Amino acid sequence: MAVSTQLATATLLTLLTATTAMAETSASGTVCGGDLVGFLQGVKAEAVAAGASAAAADTALANAEIDQKVLSRDRAQGIFKQTFIEFSTRTVSKARIEQGKQKLQQYGEVFRRAEQEYGVAPGVIAAFWAMETDFGAIQGDFNTRNALVTLAHDCRRPELFRPQLLALIKMVEHGDLDPQTNTGAWAGEIGQVQMLPKDIIAFGVDGDGDGHVRLKTSSPDAIMTAAKFIQHLGYKRGEPWLQEVTLPENLPWEKTGFDAGMKAGDWFKLGVTPRDGNTKFSELEGELLLPQGRKGPAFLAYPNFGIYLEWNKSFIYTTSAAYLATRLSGAEAYLKGEPEQGLNDVQMKELQTKLKAKGYEVGEIDGILGGGTRDAVQKEQQKRGLPADGWPTPALLSAL
Template sequence: MRLIARLAAPCLTGMVLAALAPLPAKAQQCGGGFQQFVAALADEAVARGHDRQAVNGFLAGVRKDQSVLNADRRQGVFQMPFVDFARRLISANRLNRGQELSRRHDAVFDRIEREYGIDRGVLLAFWAFETDYGAVQGDFNTRDALVTLAHDCRRPHLFRPQIFAAMTLYERGDFSPQRTKGAWAGEIGMVQMLPEDILEHGTDGDGDGHVDLKGSPQDALLSGASMLAGLGWRAHEPWLQEVTLPEGMDWAETGLRTKKPARDWQAMGVRPRHGEIAGDLPASILVPQGRGGPAFLAYPNFRVYFEWNQSFVYVLTAAYFANRLEGAPVFDAGQPEPGLSGEEMKALQRKLAARGHDVGGIDGILGAGTREAVQEVQQELGLPADAWPTRALLDRL
């Protein structure tokens, strides 16, 4: 499930030195004939220091996979509002299974909490959402997926480095060009990590001398923890907390752009539904479906989720599920106003862009850019600026 949103961010630099190597003068970056592209890719790999025989072995039989491109263009699930998305992904079975696996792998979770300061609920939530605790890891040939997406000219700069990282894993004996399978976007294993991430953060948790993210929960969980720590996770700090908001809330102060010490929010009447507010930490108020829906206090660690996946609805759901796995109650869904359909959202995005607002693309998805633009235009029109787009707002524009 890490999919496109994670890949919209700059890739991690697992092969820093290799990335600095000069490219062949006529390296074909994307497009054109597929076989010519592969030949240029092989030349670049050799120029980066890979052995020619290993490169030929890695690329032998590579093919363009149309099903990968089809999956890349099919992202409708992220158009769902938070309440619906969360109810779809969080089931009693997933919650019970997570608690069972927490007990089964208690030693590795204790190690993660000791070494990285990351609560077990965080890793369990990723494990659940990415692969249903390892049960659904993807059936796409990883090598073919990466080469296909690098050949496609939508985001070649994101996928091309992953090919060379996968080559390094192959040379180490930890990747099979023919047999390694995973998600359509090239992620591998129980917590879905890209080859560069594996190079940088792969951890041999079970002590067998290899990093096996597909078959070893110990390897997968410790590697995921290392990656989160590398992305900036702050040890032993919270990430998200459901709250109730006071009457007379200034909705323009909600959203990730506004941060205050948590104690200041508390002084304004913000109250936790579970646990205690972390008064010393900066925090933002999130109302994913506007003033009528649920509300959350987002701490600094919440922003690390966006380094893993840039979909707001996915990130919020994963962070909330981590809370549930740690004992938090079911959120209060409230009574939010109905949102927009995908086509209505696109129409709204076009109208916002025409007014000079940066919505981050006309895709029908209520991402962070569109939310900020909605909040800005709500303020311009004198409406409650809760960043939740409704049909009334669309009609007003």
């Protein structure tokens, strides 16, 4: 599975519930666990009651089995601890940018149609495609039906995966998926843009006109479906999503990050300068993002950046994906600057422990600079009269 797929799935896993080995009914009334044959009979009955044919359900569920590798992957969540510069340098490589531009040219007519119908910039769609599967090269090798049977049968969060299994039965009935051979990510995502069956049913677009939505094999289907899905996430036609900026020496650093209520024009008046010189979106909300503090790369995030946070909650991952979209749309490589030294894994856990002891909500002590830890760092910096840019340093750890 591609790194990007693992990360996207890691977002899904924030919905984890308690595990139990017994058959039980979840809060939503979804039955899980117990004998697999009986479980599958229940799935078939629910699918038929929802309008699927019995034949389609039988075809979809025939020879279904529990995949222990899926369970192992589900319980071994990846930990994301790279810095923005480390991760974006790897994922927004020269080779990937060149390949992305080639895809934009190769499927130019499809991208134009997607933008016309759904308002999504071609670079945004192409970046989504690149980050998910490297333009279809790495789509996962888990049997999709078995992965969803496994996760729906398991009692960690059946309310999330049983509906996906029911949607897969609809895809089988439509002739869009062969349950015996279709492969994808371990959590059931399918195709070049890695979408779950319910989303494919809701947002799938037949981009090549063959009467089917086949995201594994059809790039036009993947491009058009991604565009419709991104529009659904809230993307606004004609608006930017991320813009690199340079910074003056002094700013109200405590207002950087999310939810400060500033407009882009407010930052421009304070001396924040777009590298591309474009200030025509001054009236849009603009959040100043400093992935590695005030001395590292800096970006203004506009409302369209929200689609990335709907897609994946990792700040480093989403900022890298949005940055890739700007590069595919013609932006220059960002200025790395000279970020202050950060913390290693042991130091980060020590910092989180100290911040938690002071009453901050940092979440799990995991060594990850997530939103809660960034917010706590920023507040502690402000209390101590330090530039409150949210970037933890050895100096701050020593001060604590």
